[in-house]
Amino acid sequence: MSESSDLNKPSSDKKFDKEGLKNVLFVAISVCLVCSVVVASSAVLLKPMRILNQELDRKQNILRAAGLLPERAKVDELGRGIDELFSEFEVRAVDLNTGEFIDGVDVTSYDPIKASKRIEDSLDLTSDQDIAVIGRRENVSLVYLKIRDGVLDKVVIPVRGYGLWGTLLGYLALEGDMETIAGLGFYFHKETPGLGGEVDNPKWKRLWRDVKAFDEAGLPAVRLVKTRSASGSEAARHEVDALSGATLTSRGVQNLVRFWTGELGFGSVLKNLKTAS
Template sequence: MSSQKESTVRTLVVALLVCLVCSVFVAGAAVALRPIQVENSLLDKQRNILAIAGLGEASMSGSEVKTLFNERIVARLVDLETGKFSDEFDAQTFDPLAAAKDPALSENLSGAEDVASINRRENYSVVYMVENDEQQMETLILPVRGYGLWSTLHGFMALQGDLNTVQGFGFYQHAETPGLGGEVDNPNWRGLWPGKEIFNDEGQLAIRVIKGSVDSASPNADHQIDGLAGATLTANGVNNLLQYWLGENGFGPFIDNLRSGEA
């Protein structure tokens, strides 16, 4: 073999070994970091649930978040078909988003049903409750999601004990345009939600994000939230996801059962 061929072979062998070593290193790092990523994701979820419920401070450490969450928050599994609590899975470990991708644990939504553009809805979900010392529910926290302009918005809505008045509402994950649809993260806009009412006096779902500003003299003002300037499609997405998850195909039957003591 000529020296030129030997040199080429050596170069290829060295390149192959470098690629192999790098692949092993990257794969090992991914495996090693996976538990940390899962832990951080759980911590972020718990922090957001506490914030929506009006508990704790944003500056809390991870250990403080865990302690407060475990002390004040109770997770319960809900069968969305029956609108009642279920023991089919462990609420602490069940992942509704993963279930929504599993045909055995979810259902495909038709165009008319899928107002939130989520494609599939899980058969079971997990709700979170803040209880007092007598184990009576003070706040109910519901997971919600739906498509905006560019992305699926994932968030939580907290309802007071009357199951009608909003305690808090916000999103923890989305990819909407900063300064436009991204204003769903603006504390001023999020601050408009507490005190708003989900249902009207006839029990109909009435909450809406409107175009423009709410007229305080309007008879519907208690159910309306100011729109997002320049982000009509994102605001429409928020409306749609609320109509779905608070309606008959989402948590509507569960809220009715919980209110009547039959959940």
């Protein structure tokens, strides 16, 4: 009796065939579509927040290199936050070939590293020139100037160069005299923790403060050494302890600092700033 009534039911009441090819495909495609809409809309909606965070990160790295923001802190000793501290900086685009400021560059979005990858916007370095092992150097970069009471107090420049395992990216800060180092910090590197990775060690970073970047002839002179020269000597003014067990990273750091303070880096920019101040 019940069998005959089942047979008489309309086809729409038949059990859903979960394993039928059409249904499997329909469910799979629907799930894919929903997921891609969710991922795409999150990417679009979160983009402004991502840009804001990248910007905050950049400011923080610059402030830390300049010694204006303590390690791991988000505020300075006076409770001033990243945005407030960074508001004291002026960001300028500079022509690395002439050392002159350039107007008309959107400094908030300009990326010197991306520019170094465009043939028309960069210089192909010869192996003799390329002591930092960067391949190409952008023609236009950015400088971060801290001006206090109309006087140039600090200048921060972006630096990069090869260590042992990859390129280190960071910022070098100089005092207003354009030759005394205020600090150096890397925000990206692939060096080994405990060896080359000690570039992030706050104790080692403090050793950079007050080191003189140039010799008496005005040439880049920073040296990372295993044994320091006699204190008070001319050589000792340019020396920083090499990282122990990490000679190759140390050499990379020495070379990148020399490159970016040299004539192919920011050398002419620093000279112009010194003359102007």
